[in-house]
Amino acid sequence: MTMTMSIPASVTAGAGSGDGLPPPVAELRGVRKVYYKPDGSVMVEALRGVDIMIRKGESVAIMGASGSGKSTLMNILGCLDRPTGGDYLLGGVSVSGMTDEALSAFRGRTIGFVFQAFNLIPQETVEDNVGVPLFYQGVPRAQRRERAIEALTTVGLGDRLGHRPRELSGGQQQRVAIARALVTRPVVLMADEPTGNLDSSTGKAILQTIMDLHAGGMTLIVVTHDDSVAARCQRIIRLRDGLVESDGPAR
Numbered sequence: 001m002t003m004t005m006s007i008p009a010s011v012t013a014g015a016g017s018g019d020g021l022p023p024p025v026a027e028l029r030g031v032r033k034v035y036y037k038p039d040g041s042v043m044v045e046a047l048r049g050v051d052i053m054i055r056k057g058e059s060v061a062i063m064g065a066s067g068s069g070k071s072t073l074m075n076i077l078g079c080l081d082r083p084t085g086g087d088y089l090l091g092g093v094s095v096s097g098m099t100d101e102a103l104s105a106f107r108g109r110t111i112g113f114v115f116q117a118f119n120l121i122p123q124e125t126v127e128d129n130v131g132v133p134l135f136y137q138g139v140p141r142a143q144r145r146e147r148a149i150e151a152l153t154t155v156g157l158g159d160r161l162g163h164r165p166r167e168l169s170g171g172q173q174q175r176v177a178i179a180r181a182l183v184t185r186p187v188v189l190m191a192d193e194p195t196g197n198l199d200s201s202t203g204k205a206i207l208q209t210i211m212d213l214h215a216g217g218m219t220l221i222v223v224t225h226d227d228s229v230a231a232r233c234q235r236i237i238r239l240r241d242g243l244v245e246s247d248g249p250a251r
């Protein structure tokens with residue numbers, strides 16, 4: 001059996017599947033996630049059988065009360081964690097069969113992740129922060145620089161390359177984090193409460209940047225508490241107690 005992993009053509013090419021619909025990018029089948037106590041007894045059933053299919057080019061908001069399982073779901077969609085039951089197919093490939101190494105390499109090439117806390121490295125420059133994912137992919141320095149500048153220009157920060165995170169506003173720091181998510185040219189952008197740490201006008205500007213990326217063809221999955229954020233997405237999935245309560249167009 002070969003363990004060579006590459007991104008399936010269906011994800012990268014944008015070719016339609018036979019039914020004329022864009023190809024599935026992420027598909028959850030009966031996904032469960034149980035968090036265990038150290039002694040092995042069940043602690044929390046955070047996801048209790050979730051079925052979701054997201055196609056290339058969609059924009060999807062994930063909503064639900066605190067504790068309903070949103071972050072757990074995002075961590076699985078983003079391959080930061082694995083289901084304890086059911087299956088997750090990313091670009092048609094099941095993550096269950098992948099080693100941790102293969103999964104993290106696959107994640108690095110497929111998914112860009114934006115967190116509520118910007119998670120920048122304080123002592124590194126903006127340019128170097130954005131280049132970090134490429135560093136882990138072994139991309140040479142000159143090319144890292146070129147692609148960091150390209151990503152930072154996309155988010156309107158092409159003139160801040162040498163700044164440190166503390167020299168930037170919260171909104172600018174989140175733009176750096178978005179540039180870091182884009183620098184690998186991912187298939188999907190995933191964001192968990194991306195405007196949660198920002199005041200409302202800064203949050204609106206960040207949301208606009210994210211929506212511009214979607215308009216440019218990026219598949220977008222965003223966890224949010226905010227109805228005005230969700231309303232800008234095409235589709236809203238609501239979680240309740242670890243299950244999908246509703247899944248449909250945002251209207």
Ligand code: ADP
Pocket residue numbers: 035036043044045046064065066067068069070071072073
């Ligand atoms: P949300 O993001 O919707 O607030 P979470 O996915 O963070 O929900 O949490 C869902 C449930 O799983 C909650 O009951 C939470 O306490 C629990 N949970 C989340 N992460 C862990 C963990 N690492 N260990 C144990 N329980 C967890």
Ligand code: MG
Pocket residue numbers: 070071072
């Ligand atoms: Mg959460």
